[in-house]
Amino acid sequence: MAFAPGGAYYQPAIDKVNVPPLSHFENPEEYYSTFFHEIVHSTGHKKRLNRKGIEEIAAFGDETYSKEELIAEMGAAMLCGHAELNKNLG
Numbered sequence: 048m049a050f051a052p053g054g055a056y057y058q059p060a061i062d063k064v065n066v067p068p069l070s071h072f073e074n075p076e077e078y079y080s081t082f083f084h085e086i087v088h089s090t091g092h093k094k095r096l097n098r099k100g101i102e103e104i105a106a107f108g109d110e111t112y113s114k115e116e117l118i119a120e121m122g123a124a125m126l127c128g129h130a131e132l133n134k135n136l137g
Contacts, residue, residue: 055081057088059101064089076132080123087122091115 055066064085072078091098100115 055085057085057101059089059092062089062092062094076127079130079132080127083123083126084119087119087126088115090122091118 057064064082066078066082066085069075069078072081088101090096091101093102098115098118100111103111105112105115
């Protein structure tokens with residue numbers, strides 16, 4: 048999968064989700080899986096669930112970072128299942 052500059056990310060300082068255009072993904076399922084992952088990160092913003100690991104700087108691989116990534120992956124998997132997009136994801 049090839050991303051545009053900046054790739055996919057959630058920026059809590061301005062409460063913004065960025066995902067490259069659908070055309071940058073191999074298939075729509077990968078696009079939506081990535082989109083859902085970033086949207087789940089946004090639920091942790093201080094205006095919403097105020098989840099630890101969103102506003103604080105967490106080093107890649109540390110416990111806080113790992114928990115937040117697990118939350119985002121589980122949430123994305125649930126949303127993909129609900130949208131019936133899980134059939135083509137490896």
